[in-house]
Amino acid sequence: MSKIIIGCVGDDFSGSSDAASFFVKAGISTYLFNGIPKEKIKFKDDYVAIVIALKTRSDDKNSAIKDSLEAFKWLKDNGAKMLFSKYCSTFDSTKEGNIGPVIDAVLEEYDFKYTILCPALPVNGRIVKNGHLLLNGVPLHETHMKDHPLTPMWSSDLSKLIETQGKYKSIKIDCETMKKSKEEIMEIINQFGKDHEHFYVIPDYVEDEDGKKIVDLFGQLPFLTGGSGLMYDIGIRYKSNYESTKNTYSPNTHGKAIILAGSCSKATLEQIEDYIEKGYESYKINPLDIYNKKQTKEDIWNLIKSKDSNNILIYSSDNAENVRDAQKYGAENISNLLEETAAYIAKSAINSGYNRIIVAGGETSGAVTKTLGYTGYIVGDSIAPGVPVMIPVSDINIRLVLKSGNFGQKDFFHRAVEFTKEESR
Numbered sequence: 001m002s003k004i005i006i007g008c009v010g011d012d013f014s015g016s017s018d019a020a021s022f023f024v025k026a027g028i029s030t031y032l033f034n035g036i037p038k039e040k041i042k043f044k045d046d047y048v049a050i051v052i053a054l055k056t057r058s059d060d061k062n063s064a065i066k067d068s069l070e071a072f073k074w075l076k077d078n079g080a081k082m083l084f085s086k087y088c089s090t091f092d093s094t095k096e097g098n099i100g101p102v103i104d105a106v107l108e109e110y111d112f113k114y115t116i117l118c119p120a121l122p123v124n125g126r127i128v129k130n131g132h133l134l135l136n137g138v139p140l141h142e143t144h145m146k147d148h149p150l151t152p153m154w155s156s157d158l159s160k161l162i163e164t165q166g167k168y169k170s171i172k173i174d175c176e177t178m179k180k181s182k183e184e185i186m187e188i189i190n191q192f193g194k195d196h197e198h199f200y201v202i203p204d205y206v207e208d209e210d211g212k213k214i215v216d217l218f219g220q221l222p223f224l225t226g227g228s229g230l231m232y233d234i235g236i237r238y239k240s241n242y243e244s245t246k247n248t249y250s251p252n253t254h255g256k257a258i259i260l261a262g263s264c265s266k267a268t269l270e271q272i273e274d275y276i277e278k279g280y281e282s283y284k285i286n287p288l289d290i291y292n293k294k295q296t297k298e299d300i301w302n303l304i305k306s307k308d309s310n311n312i313l314i315y316s317s318d319n320a321e322n323v324r325d326a327q328k329y330g331a332e333n334i335s336n337l338l339e340e341t342a343a344y345i346a347k348s349a350i351n352s353g354y355n356r357i358i359v360a361g362g363e364t365s366g367a368v369t370k371t372l373g374y375t376g377y378i379v380g381d382s383i384a385p386g387v388p389v390m391i392p393v394s395d396i397n398i399r400l401v402l403k404s405g406n407f408g409q410k411d412f413f414h415r416a417v418e419f420t421k422e423e424s425r
Contacts, residue, residue, distance in 0.1 A: 003079050003242075004047075004078055004081070005049060005080075006023065006028070006082055006238055007072070007075030007078075007081075007083050007084070008084040009052050009075070010051060010086040011055075011057040011064075011086065011087050011088070011099075011102075012088075012363070013034065013365045014362040014365040014404045017032055017365075017379065017387070018086075018387065018388075019084075020051045021228070022232040022235065023379070024388060025232050027235070028047070028238070028239050031379065031393075032051045033050065033052050033375060034370070034375055034377075035375065036070060037376065046242075051086070051379075052071045052075070054071060056068055057087070057092060058363065059098065064101065065105045068085070068105065068106070069106070076110075082222060082223075082234070084225065085223070086226070086227070088119070089119045090126065090140060091133060091140075091158070097151075097164075097165050098165075100165025100166030100167070103115060104198070114193060114199045114201060115200060115223050115225050116202070116214070116221070116226065117226065119158070120206075121386070122211075123208065124386065126227065129204055130174050130175070130204065131159055131172035131204070133158060141154055142156075158172075158202050168196065169199050170200040171189065171192045173188075175204045178203060178210065182217055205229060211229060215237050219233075252422050254355060255353050255354060255355030256311060256356065257311040257421065258345070258354045258358070259315075259358040259360070260345060261315035261360040261361065262315070262316050262359075262360065262364030263361030263404075264317050264361075265405030268405050269318075270410050271408060271409075271413050274413070275313050275414060276313070280309075280312070281307050281311070282313040283314050285300065285314065285316040290341060291334060291337060311356075316341075342364050342368055343367040343368050346359070350372060356416075356417070356420045356421065357372075357401070359401065360403045365402040365403075368402075374392035375394075377390040377391060378391045378396075384407060384415070387401060387402070387403045387407050387408055387416075388401075390402070401416050
């Protein structure tokens with residue numbers, strides 16, 4: 001087996017593909033697996049980055065810890081030089097979230113003294129300043145994220161967010177401290193660490209250049225955590241020590257395209273509106289019709305077939321008020337029905353000549369990939385920061401694009417359709 005220079009475990013599938021895209025950008029051959037690989041894998045390159053996508057963001061705590069430790073053990077057993085726990089760049093604001101428990105479990109399992117909490121992704125407007133998460137300059141709990149139906153933001157202070165989830169104390173390294181020399185910063189951290197068995201470091205990350213400083217400071221640690229903002233600079237650091245070539249598979253393929261949107265984020269809602277305004281075929285799923293069995297997933301697929309369109313958008317995304325109304329019938333029940341419907345449509349589409357599947361939303365992406373059954377992907381070029389084209393190892397004619405809810409340009413769906421179609425290049 002090839003030598004794994006970076007081993008990353010993500011808490012959902014779309015976020016994991018986001019992470020993988022930045023390793024690719026750094027020039028490292030990168031493979032993404034939906035769950036822990038069961039078989040021995042042969043890669044064409046000597047050194048690779050491996051990303052294992054789990055579904056621990058929404059799992060119960062004990063399952064999240066168990067699955068994460070198993071994934072990290074697989075990576076360690078296969079020689080990973082550095083481990084990374086990937087979570088969303090807007091953190092998980094629920095006090096029962098799994099970010100803290102998973103980090104603590106890894107620190108304790110391998111007796112790592114400390115790690116960093118670094119969810120920033122400046123290229124997408126997510127930064128950490130004075131230890132607070134900001135979205136386009138606004139504290140996250142004052143943005144639209146405060147009304148998120150699943151993870152409403154109640155604070156932007158990372159030390160408060162991790163305090164409710166994790167066991168240990170944190171130390172902030174603010175912008176002024178970040179300007180100090182590496183030796184001075186490490187002395188501050190080491191002094192703090194004298195009184196703590198384990199702890200977290202929260203570095204400010206305001207501009208892209210800060211990522212280089214953070215990797216210079218902490219890149220030697222065996223275990224890091226955060227969003228995808230650090231991935232490129234981590235990739236550059238490791239690539240300088242190993243020979244690895246970027247995958248050269250084309251993002252283009254033949255066949256129709258279908259877009260499945262389940263995210264209710266502001267960005268996805270704007271992307272849906274833009275796509276419809278451009279005159280493309282679309283259909284909105286009413287969750288209550290599915291719940292009340294007025295419409296079945298088979299009905300929706302038959303409607304899609306009747307359109308005979310080369311690209312079509314199917315969406316259940318809606319504003320927060322309408323989502324809350326639907327969730328009165330049971331949030332988990334409604335979510336499961338919509339995810340099951342999206343997954344069925346994706347599978348039916350693959351069987352009917354749709355070789356380009358574009359999905360918006362982490363949970364929707366997880367349901368789709370699970371049903372499609374692909375276990376490994378070659379990660380290719382990105383359509384937007386953090387959104388790569390993925391090619392199943394078992395079927396290189398398929399192109400899969402999985403987008404976290406808040407990612408992508410306003411015309412992302414149009415771009416994705418054009419970027420992947422055979423005649424575009």
